[in-house]
Amino acid sequence: MxxxxxxxxxxxxxxxxxxxxxxxxxxxxxxxxxxxPKTEAAWVKVVEETKITETPASFKFKVHQVDGWWESDPELEAWISKDKAGNIFALNPTCKHLGCTVDWNSNPAFKDQYYCPCHGAHYTADGKNLAVAPLPLDQYELKTENGFVYVGQLGPNKRAQ
Missing domain, CATH: 1.20.5 (Single alpha-helices involved in coiled-coils or other helix-helix interfaces)
Known part of the structure; x- marks a missing residue:
């Protein structure tokens, strides 16, 4: 060498x-x-149980999230209502077509339905997709405790199957 x-x-x-x-x-x-390791979403207190009716209502809540090294407290929204049997459920208002925000009873042509103003998708009160959107609205896990409604992990809709 x-x-x-x-x-x-x-x-x-x-x-x-x-x-x-x-x-x-x-x-x-x-x-x-x-x-x-991934952690489950923490339960977040949203509203008193007595304020929930059969007509869906929008409730905002904050969650603490960690994205890599970034921590934030974004404000989220859930449409919470009771079904005819009195069971409470919560839906995410993000349209499954292109991610716009749906609203309850906002279009007179689609009475008693969630409606997306971006492209005309609409859903039943249970979140079942009726037109345009390929999937039903996502559903939050939910629990009631001491007279309050708590929302947890967001997942696929179990009611609209």
Missing amino acids: SRRQFLSYTLGGATAFMGAGMIVPMLRFAVDPVLQ
Whole structure:
């Protein structure tokens, strides 16, 4: 091995070692949030149980969320109502067509339905899709405790099957 090859290999190895020493912590910082275990959504108190009727009503609530290294407290919305049997349920107002926000009874042509003003999708009171949207509105897990309604994890609609 010549002196020139030895110096090239030594300089290259030292450079690679120092470069790895800088890159590995940066990669760990970027990948660490992905490696953290997922947690279930916490139950959030939304409204008193006595305020829930058979007519869907919109209720806003804040949740604490962590996206990687960013923590925030966004305000979310749920349409909460009772069915004819008196069971309380909560629906997410995000349209399953293109993500606009639906509203209850906002269009006279679709009485007693959720209606999306963006592209005309509409849903039943249970969130079942009737036109345009490919899926029903998502449903929050829900529990009642000490006279209050709590919402939890958002998931697929179990009522509109």
